[in-house]
Amino acid sequence: MKPINTLKMLKKAYSENYAVGAFNVNNMEIIQGIVSAAQELNSPVILQASSGARKYAGATYMRKLVEAACEESNVPIALHLDHGDTFELCKNCIDSGFTSVMIDGSALDYEGNIELTKKVVDYAHKYSVSVEGELGSLAGIEEKLNVSEEKSFYTDPEEVEDFVKKTGVDSLAVAIGTSHGAYKFKPGQSPKLRFDILDDISRRLPGFPIVLHGASSVIQAYVNEINNFGGNIKEAIGIPEDMLKDAAKKAVCKINVDSDLRLAMTAAIRKSLAENPSNFDPRKYLTPAREAIKEVVKHKIENVMGSKNKA
Ligand code: G3H
Ligand code: 13P
Ligand code: ZN
Secondary structure (H helix, E strand, C coil): CCCCCCHHHHHHHHHCCCCEEEEECCCHHHHHHHHHHHHHHCCCEEEEECHHHHHHHCHHHHHHHHHHHHHCCCCCEEEEEEEECCHHHHHHHHHCCCCEEEECCCCCCHHHHHHHHHHHHHHHHHCCCEEEEEECCCCCCCCCCCHHHHHHHCCCHHHHHHHHHHHCCCEEEECCCCCCCCCCECCCCCCCCCHHHHHHHHHHCCCCCEEECCCCCCCHHHHHHHHHCCCCCCCCECCCHHHHHHHHHCCEEEEEECHHHHHHHHHHHHHHHHHCCCCCCHHHHHHHHHHHHHHHHHHHHHHHHCCCCCC
16 A cells, blocks of 8 residues: 555544554654554554654655555555644655645744645645644643643634634644653643643534644653663653543544654663673664564554554
């Protein structure tokens, strides 16, 4: 199969109350681990590359690696640009075969975000490439914010209809309490997602796919394994998987996970190197690393996304 855009994928997810996992890819082993999990569980999947990932792997390698994965599998796979921040970057990805792009104008003011997002949508739609926009700020939520400061972090439901209408985006990333990276909440804090905001947004946008970024759960078993084998990851809490599972049953149709994959892969490599100190064959530690990616993605498909057998 060739990579496809996310339109049908997300529509089906919406109507059948599950989410498609969007996993960040940086190299061959990560791509292979994700796709073999999706294949085994007969699940659609989104492979997303950030601009940093494209720089690391090289734009051509990245695309060809994903094309190879698609050729060797028969589940629906989209190749998506994660956090595109300029029109030129999105255009470059569209021109080179990405089937979906995110234009993240969330750092701009509202009008600037609309203008940039619309420009990308107008170009992308000529080539049947789907576009994800973002409204709201995905910074970690500190405990001591007052109500109006806190409100400014979250997506304002009153803006969503106007934003979607004026830009023509196909999906929308929203801020309801998730944040990027492994340090989302401090120990002792209780993670919470603003389901009231999500419900308000989806009432205003019936049938429209919502995206959650920053949705890793910071799986403690991996953190412990990394630290047991010489790492130094400080205590942190991510988004509980049950909350994400609930979001997937609502309007959330795409859930982004990167940090949990990083933790799983690092834990496997540290363990392998610690247990086999004389090994210097990269294949010997990248094999368990690839297997760890496969296991964590299978876990997410089954326990968070609900996308098993939805290919
Ligand atoms: O949300 C960002 C993703 O985790 C990608 O991170 O820019 O380091 O590749 P990156
Ligand atoms: P995490 O850092 O929570 O995995 O989020 C990844 C993400 O949102 C990629 O766009
Ligand atoms: Zn993100």
